[in-house]
Amino acid sequence: MASIELRSVGKRFGSHEVVRRVDLLVEDREFVAFVGPSGSGKSTLLRMIAGLETVSEGEILIDGQSVARVPPAKRGLAMVFQSYAIYPHMTAAENMSFSLRLAGVPKAERDAKVREVARALEMEALLERKPRALSGGQLQRVALGRAMVRQPKAFLLDEPLSNLDAALQAQMRLELVRLHRELKTTMIYVTHDQTEAMTMADRIVVLNEGRVEQAGTPLELYNRPASLFVAGFIGAPKMNFLPAQGAEGRTLGVRPEHVRIGEGGELAGEIVALERLGARTYVHARLTDGTRLVAEAAGDTGVREGDRLAFRILPEGRHWFDGSGRRVT
Amino acid sequence: MTRQRHRVRTGPLMTPAVGMLLVWMIVPLLMTLWFSAQRYNLLDPGGTAFAGLENYRDLVTGRALWVAMGNTLLLVGAVLAITLAGGTLLAVLLDREFPGRNICRLLVIAPFFVMPTVSALVWKNMLMNPVFGLIAWITRSLGLGAPDFFATAPLAAIILIVAWEWTPFAVLILLPALQSLSKEQREAARMDGAGAAAMFLHVELPHLRRPMAVVAMIETIFFLSLFAEIYVTTAGGPGLASTNLAYLIFQDALFEWDVGLASAGGVVAIALANVVAIFLMRVVGRTLEAER
Amino acid sequence: MRTKWALAAAGWMAAGAMFFPLLWMFLTSFKTEITAVATPPALIFKPTLDNYAAVLERADYAQFAANSVVVALGSTLLALAVAIPAAYSMAFFPTRRTRGVLLWMLSTKMLPAVGVLVPIFLLWRRFGLLDTRIGLVLINSASVLPIVVWMLFSYFREVPREILEACRMDGATPREELFHVLLPLSKPGITATALLSIILCWNEAFWSLNLTTVRAATLTVFTASFSSPEGLFWAKLSAASTLATAPILIFGWISQRQFARGLSFGAVK
Numbered sequence: 083m084a085s086i087e088l089r090s091v092g093k094r095f096g097s098h099e100v101v102r103r104v105d106l107l108v109e110d111r112e113f114v115a116f117v118g119p120s121g122s123g124k125s126t127l128l129r130m131i132a133g134l135e136t137v138s139e140g141e142i143l144i145d146g147q148s149v150a151r152v153p154p155a156k157r158g159l160a161m162v163f164q165s166y167a168i169y170p171h172m173t174a175a176e177n178m179s180f181s182l183r184l185a186g187v188p189k190a191e192r193d194a195k196v197r198e199v200a201r202a203l204e205m206e207a208l209l210e211r212k213p214r215a216l217s218g219g220q221l222q223r224v225a226l227g228r229a230m231v232r233q234p235k236a237f238l239l240d241e242p243l244s245n246l247d248a249a250l251q252a253q254m255r256l257e258l259v260r261l262h263r264e265l266k267t268t269m270i271y272v273t274h275d276q277t278e279a280m281t282m283a284d285r286i287v288v289l290n291e292g293r294v295e296q297a298g299t300p301l302e303l304y305n306r307p308a309s310l311f312v313a314g315f316i317g318a319p320k321m322n323f324l325p326a327q328g329a330e331g332r333t334l335g336v337r338p339e340h341v342r343i344g345e346g347g348e349l350a351g352e353i354v355a356l357e358r359l360g361a362r363t364y365v366h367a368r369l370t371d372g373t374r375l376v377a378e379a380a381g382d383t384g385v386r387e388g389d390r391l392a393f394r395i396l397p398e399g400r401h402w403f404d405g406s407g408r409r410v411t
Numbered sequence: 412m413t414r415q416r417h418r419v420r421t422g423p424l425m426t427p428a429v430g431m432l433l434v435w436m437i438v439p440l441l442m443t444l445w446f447s448a449q450r451y452n453l454l455d456p457g458g459t460a461f462a463g464l465e466n467y468r469d470l471v472t473g474r475a476l477w478v479a480m481g482n483t484l485l486l487v488g489a490v491l492a493i494t495l496a497g498g499t500l501l502a503v504l505l506d507r508e509f510p511g512r513n514i515c516r517l518l519v520i521a522p523f524f525v526m527p528t529v530s531a532l533v534w535k536n537m538l539m540n541p542v543f544g545l546i547a548w549i550t551r552s553l554g555l556g557a558p559d560f561f562a563t564a565p566l567a568a569i570i571l572i573v574a575w576e577w578t579p580f581a582v583l584i585l586l587p588a589l590q591s592l593s594k595e596q597r598e599a600a601r602m603d604g605a606g607a608a609a610m611f612l613h614v615e616l617p618h619l620r621r622p623m624a625v626v627a628m629i630e631t632i633f634f635l636s637l638f639a640e641i642y643v644t645t646a647g648g649p650g651l652a653s654t655n656l657a658y659l660i661f662q663d664a665l666f667e668w669d670v671g672l673a674s675a676g677g678v679v680a681i682a683l684a685n686v687v688a689i690f691l692m693r694v695v696g697r698t699l700e701a702e703r
Numbered sequence: 704m705r706t707k708w709a710l711a712a713a714g715w716m717a718a719g720a721m722f723f724p725l726l727w728m729f730l731t732s733f734k735t736e737i738t739a740v741a742t743p744p745a746l747i748f749k750p751t752l753d754n755y756a757a758v759l760e761r762a763d764y765a766q767f768a769a770n771s772v773v774v775a776l777g778s779t780l781l782a783l784a785v786a787i788p789a790a791y792s793m794a795f796f797p798t799r800r801t802r803g804v805l806l807w808m809l810s811t812k813m814l815p816a817v818g819v820l821v822p823i824f825l826l827w828r829r830f831g832l833l834d835t836r837i838g839l840v841l842i843n844s845a846s847v848l849p850i851v852v853w854m855l856f857s858y859f860r861e862v863p864r865e866i867l868e869a870c871r872m873d874g875a876t877p878r879e880e881l882f883h884v885l886l887p888l889s890k891p892g893i894t895a896t897a898l899l900s901i902i903l904c905w906n907e908a909f910w911s912l913n914l915t916t917v918r919a920a921t922l923t924v925f926t927a928s929f930s931s932p933e934g935l936f937w938a939k940l941s942a943a944s945t946l947a948t949a950p951i952l953i954f955g956w957i958s959q960r961q962f963a964r965g966l967s968f969g970a971v972k
Contacts, residue, residue, distance in 0.1 A: 134868050155874030167865035171887045180883075181873035228869075421792040428789035428852060429804065435845035436811045442822030501717055509711035515718035517956050521725055524955030526906040528927040529944040533728045535930070536937055543740040543937075545727065552743075579721070587963045636815040639908035639923070643930035657817040657909075664821050665913065673821045681818040688813035692806055 084145050084158065084235035084268050085110045086131060092139035093126050093292075100126045102292040103140070108236075108270060113262050115271045115279035117315070118289035125240055127289070128272045132161050132238050144235065155181070160229035164241040166221045168213045168228075174220075175200075175209040178227045199230045202264070219250045226261070236268035243278065255281055276316050280304070288312050310335070310407040319364055321401070322375050324349075331405035338364060340399020341377035343385065347394030351375060353387050367393065443681070446674035453668035466675035476676070478651045479659040482566060483683075486573070486655055487634040491627055493574040498581020498626065499619065503611060505582065506589045516586070523579035527639040534572045535561065535644045565645045565653035572640055577633075581626050588622035589615060631687045635680065656680050725948075732941035739938040754942035764943070767925040771947070773836050774911075774921055775904040778843035779897050782851045785844070787893075790855035791881060795867065805856065808849040816846075816909045827914055836919045839911060843904045851900055854964065858892030859885065895961030898954050902962075905951050922947040 086108040093101040101123040108114045116124040129135040131142055133154035141148050149157050169177050178199065179192040187195075200206045205223045213221060222242065229237055239258075243251045259282050262269050273279055279286045280300045288295040288303065288311070296308040300316075307313035313321045313335045322341070326332040343365060351369035358381070365377045365385060377393060385391065402410040450462040470476045505516050522530065538545050539560045547557035560568035592615065600614045638657045641647055647654035647662065654662075660680065664673035731739050733750035758764050793801045823842065824833075832838030862885060870880050886893070908923045915924060926947060929940040955962070 132872065134871065154868075154871045159872070161869070161872050163865040163869060165863060165865045167863065167869035169866060169869075169884055169888070171890075180870075184874045184879060184883075228873075232873075421796050421798060424788035424792035425804070427785040428808070428848060431785055431845055432808055432811050432848060435842075435848075436814060439819035439822040439826070440814070442825070443819055446821060501721075504710070504714055504717060507710050507714075509707055509714050511711065512714060515714045517959075518718040518722035520955070520959055521722055521952055524902060524906070524952045525725065525948050526923050526926065526951070527908050528923045528930075529728075529948055530724075532926060532929055532940060533724050533944065536940065537727055537731060537739075538724060543742065545744055548742055548744055575721070575724070583959060584963050587960060632813055632815070636817050636909065638817070639912065639927070642908075642912060643927050657815070660817045660820060661913070664824065670821050670825070677818040677821060680815045684813055684815045684818070688810060692810060692813075 086236060086268065086270070087143040087146075088127075088131075088140065089143065090140040091127070091130060091137055091142060093123070093130060093135065094138045100292050101130070104289075104292075104294055106287060106294065106297065108268060111266055111268055113259075113269045113271065113282060113284045115273060115283035115286045116289055117273055117276055117279040117286055118295075119315075120274060121291075122289040123292040124272045124274075124289045128161075128238050128240055128270060131270065132159055133157050134161075155184075158235040159238055160232050160234035160236075161238040161240065162225045162229050162242045164244055166225040166242075166245075168221055168224055170213050173210050173212055174205070174216065174224045174227070177213070177224055178209075178231045180228070181232050195231050196227070199227045202230070202261075203227050218246055219254070222246060222254065230261075230265070234267065236270065239269065239271045241273055242271075244273075244275070251278075258282060277318065280316070286316075288315060290315075306409070307335075307401065308409050310403045313401060313403070313409075319376050324369075324373055324375070325371075326402070329402075332410070333403045333407075334395075335401035335403060336395050336399050338376045338378040340396040341375065342394045342396065343377055343379055343383075344391050344393075347392040349375065349393040349395070351391065351393060353385055353389045353391065356385070356387060367391070369393075440681070443674045443677045446670050447678050449671045449674075451670040453670060462671060466671045467678075469672060470675050470679070475651060475654070475659055476656075476679070479654050479656045480679075482651075482653065483635065483655040483657075485566065486570060486637060487631055489570045490573045490577060490634055491630055493570070494578045494581045494630060495623060495627060497574070497578045498585055499616075499623070501578065501582045502585035502589050502619075503615060505586055516582075520579040520583050522576050523583060525576070527576065528643050530576050531572055531640040531643045534568075534575070539568060561645050562649060565649065569637075569640055569644060569653055572644070573634070573637060576640075577630055580630065584622050584626050585619055588619055592618045628687060628690060632684060635684050635687070656683070728941045729945055731938055732945045734938050734941075736936060736938045739941070754938045755946070757939055758943045758946065764925070767920055767922050768946075770836060770839075770915075770919055771905055771921040771923075774839045774843060774919075775901045777836065777840040778847065778904045779900040781840060781844040782848050782900055783893070783897060786848060786851040786855055787886075790852050790859055791885065793852075794856050794859035794862075805853070808852055812846075812849045820913060823910075824913065832914075834915045834917065834919045838914060839919055839921070842910050842914070843907055846907075846910075847900045847903050850903070851896055854896040854899065854961070855889075855893065857964065858889045858896070861892075862888055892961075895958050898958040899962055902951050902954055902958075 088104050088106040090103040090105055091101060092099065092103055104123075104127060116127060118124045126135060130137050133149065133152065137150065141150055143149065144157060144159075169180065172180065175193075175196050178196045179187075182192045182195065196209065197206065200209055203223050203226060205220065205227065208216060208220055208223070211220075213224070216224065222245075225242070242258075243254050246254060255278060258269075258271075262282075271279070271283060283300060285297060286300055286303055287297040290311050296303060296312045298306075303312060303316045307316060307321075310323070310333060314323070317337060319338055321335045321337050324334045324336070326334045349369055351367035353365055354368050355366040357364040357366070361381050363379045363381055363383050365379050365383070367375045367377065369375055375393060379385065404410050447466055448462060448464070449459045450465065451459040501519055505512060505519065536544070539547075541547050541557045541559035541562075544557075546560075551557050558564075597610065597614065600610055605613065636657045637655060638661065641653055641655065641658050642661075645653040647658045656676065656679065660673050660676040663669045663676060667673075732754055733752070734745065734748055735751055735753070738745045738748050793805065827833045827838050832841070866884065866888070867880060870884050875883060905921075906923065907921075908927070911921045911923045912927060915921070922943075926940070926944055929936065929943070
C-alpha cells in the first residue's frame with residue numbers, strides 16, 4: 083500500500099541525460115504502465131524507484147517519505163525482472179523465500195508464506211523444482227511469487243512478459259490484472275508494447291527521450307493524444323498523419339477506423355496493399371500527393387489492389403497537431 | 412548502460428591481491444636492478460661494493476651472454492614455429508567429425524599436463540638414449556647408426572622435447588577457438604563453393620589469427636625462462652651449446668654465487684621479456700575492450 | 704564415408720604419436736629394470752608391480768608427494784582467498800582503474816622468473832624460507848595469482864546483472880550477496896580455476912628446483928634427481944613419474960576447456 087511520487091526526477095549517465103525532470107504521482111493501489119520506445123528512459127525511471135539506480139536530480143517519495151537514503155531492500159518494493167533473475171542454484175521455494183531468510187524470518191513462517199503465495203499462483207507443484215526444470219512461463223510465476231512473498235507496498239515490473247510467447251503473454255496479462263485486483267497494491271509496469279499497457283493499466287505514462295509526453299487513462303490517450311508522438315505510439319495500426327491543407331505546418335491525424343472508403347470523400351488514392359484479418363480488413367492506399375493512408379474496412383470488403391478510390395475522414399476522428407507536434411484543440 | 416556504482420568500498424577487497432603482486436614484483440625487481448650495479452659475490456667475504464656498469468660490461472664482453480642469447484632466441488623461434496604449425500594442423504584435424512575424436516583429443520593434449528622434469532627425463536632416457544633408447548634402436552635397425560642427440564645436437568633435442576610439451580597447449584587454445592567459428596559461416600562458405608583447402612585458408616585460418624597471436628606470445632613468455640628441461644637433460648652443455656639465458660643466470664647465481672653478474676643477466680632477461688609483453692598486453696587489452 | 708575413415712586414421716595416428724612417450728613410460732613402469740633397457744625393446748613382457756612397491760617404500764617418496772600436495776593445495780587456497788575478493792570487486796564494482804589493474808596484474812606474469820631469481824633466493828635465505836613449504840606456497844600463489852584473478856573475473860562477469868540486483872532487492876548485504884548467491888552460482892568456475900591452479904603449482908619446476916633441496920622438495924625435484932647419470936633405474940623412474948603424473952593428468956583432462964580460457968586471458972572462451 084503505497085503512493086509513489088516523483089518530483090522533477092532526472093538521471094544523467096555522464097553527460098547523457100536519460101531522464102529529464104519527471105513529475106508524477108502514482109496513487110495507492112493504482113496500476114500504472116510506463117511505455118515508450120527503447121531508450122526512452124522508462125526502465126531507468128523504474129530502477130530509480132527501486133533504488134538500483136541513483137537519482138541525479140529531484141527526489142522520490144514513497145508514502146510521502148523521501149527514499150534518497152533508503153537502500154533498495156528497505157523501500158518495501160518488490161521487482162520482477164525481464165530475465166526473471168531467478169537464482170539458478172535454488173529451488174523455486176528457496177528462490178521465493180530468500181528475502182525472508184535474509185530478513186531472519188523463521189523457517190516455519192517462511193514455508194507457510196511460500197505455500198500461500200504458491201496457491202494463489204497455482205504453482206504448488208513446482209515448489210521443489212530447480213529453475214532449469216522450469217519452463218519460461220513457470221519461471222515467470224516464480225519471479226512473481228518471489229515478489230509477492232515479501233508483501234511489498236508496491237510491485238515494480240520491468241517488461242516481465244517480453245520473454246514469453248504470444249499465447250502465454252495474453253494469459254499472463256489477464257492473470258496480472260487479477261493479481262492486482264486481489265492484492266490491492268500499487269503496481270508500476272514497464273513495457274514497450276502499447277497493447278500490454280492499454281489492456282492492463284489504470285493509467286499510462288508515455289515516455290519519450292526521458293520526458294513524460296502524456297499521462298492518462300488508456301482511453302484518454304487513445305481518444306485525445308496530447309502530441310504527435312503519443313498519437314503515433316498508442317493504437318495499432320498506427321494513426322494516419324496527413325499534411326493539413328490550408329493551415330501551414332499543421333498535421334491532421336486520423337485513425338484507420340475513422341476513414342471511410344468510396345463515399346464521395348475528399349481524398350483520392352490507389353490501393354497498394356490489403357491486410358485481411360477476417361473480421362476486418364486494413365486497406366493501404368497511396369494518395370495522389372504520395373501520402374500513405376490506412377483505412378479500416380469490412381472483413382469481406384470487395385476492394386482490390388490497384389483500385390482507385392475516394393476516402394472520407396469522419397469529422398469526429400480528426401486530430402490536429404501544430405508545427406511542434408502539440409495537439410491543437 | 413554503465414554498471415551502477417554502489418557504496419561498496421573496493422579498497423579492502425583489492426588490497427590483498429594488489430599488495431601481494433606489488434611485493435612479488437616490485438621488491439625483487441628493484442633488488443635485481445640494485446644488485447646488477449654491485450660487485451657482490453657470496454663466496455667473496457670482502458662484501459659488496461658499487462660497481463656501476465661493470466657487471467654489464469663483463470656480460471657484454473664475454474662470449475657466454477651472446478651464445479646464451481642466441482640459443483634463447485633460437486629455442487623460442489623454433490619451438491614457436493613447430494608448435495603453432497603443429498597445433499593448428501592438429502586443431503583442424505580434431506575439429507572434424509570422426510570416430511574416437513574425443514579420445515584422440517584427450518591423448519593429444521596429455522603431454523601439456525606432465526611435469527617438465529618427467530617429460531624431459533622420459534625423452535632423454537627412454538627415447539633418446541644412444542644405447543638403450545627406442546629411437547636409437549629404430550635407427551640402428553634401419554642401418555643408420557645410433558645418434559647421440561644430447562652430445563651432437565643438444566639444442567635440437569631440447570627443441571623437440573619442448574615442442575612436444577607445448578604443441579598440446581596450442582591445440583588447447585586453438586581447438587575451442589575453431590569450434591567457436593559459427594556453423595553457418597562454414598555452411599555459407601560451402602555454398603560459395605569452398606573446398607577443404609579454401610575453407611582452411613580463407614575461413615578457418617583468418618578466424619584463428621588472434622588466438623594464434625595469443626598462443627605465440629604466452630609461449631614466448633614461458634620459453635624465455637625455459638629451465639627445467641635443460642636442467643635435467645644437458646645442464647646447458649656440452650660447453651655452452653644448450654645454455655639459454657635462464658640457465659646462464661642460474662649458473663652465475665647458484666654455482667658461481669656471483670650475485671652481481673647474475674642480476675645483470677636478470678635485467679637483460681627482463682628487458683627481453685618486456686618487448687614481448689608490450690605486444691601481448693596490446694592484444695589482451697583489445698580483447699578486454701571488445702568485451703565491453 | 705571414405706574421407707571419414709581417412710580422417711579417423713590421421714587423427715588416431717597423430718594422437719598415438721603425441722601420446723606415445725607417455726604410453727611408453729607407463730609400460731616401462733611395469734617392466735623389470737632388465738627388460739626396461741632390453742634391446743630390442745620389449746613389447747610383450749610379464750608385468751610386475753615391483754617398481755611401484757620400491758618407489759612407495761622409499762620413505763622420502765612419501766615426503767616428496769606430501770610436499771607436492773601441500774604446496775599445490777596451499778598455494779591454490781591462498782591464491783583463491785586473495786583473488787576472490789579482488790575479482791568480485793572488479794567484476795561488480797568496476798572503477799576507472801579496473802582495466803589498468805587487470806592488465807597490470809597480467810603484466811606481472813610477464814616478468815621472467817630468472818630475472819628475479821637472485822633477490823628471491825637471497826630474501827628467502829634471509830627470512831629462513833629456503834627449503835620450506837611455506838616459502839614455496841608464497842611464491843607459487845603469487846605466480847598463479849594473475850591467472851586466478853583473470854579467470855574468476857571472467858566467470859563472475861557472466862553472472863547476469865539482474866540476478867545480483869534481485870539479490871539487492873531481496874535485502875542482501877554485499878557479503879550475503881557474495882556467499883549466498885555469487886559463490887554458489889560460480890561454483891563450476893571456481894572449481895575449474897582451482898584445478899588449473901593446482902595443476903600449475905604441481906608441475907612448477909623452476910622455483911622448486913632452486914629454492915628447495917630436501918625438506919620441502921616436491922615431486923618435480925624428486926623426478927629430476929633421476930637425471931643424475933649414476934642411476935639407470937628407468938623402470939623405477941617410470942613408476943615414480945607415472946605416480947606423479949597420473950592424478951594431475953586426470954585433472955587436466957577434466958578442466959581442459961577452462962585451461963584454454965584461463966591461459967589465454969579471456970581471448971578464448
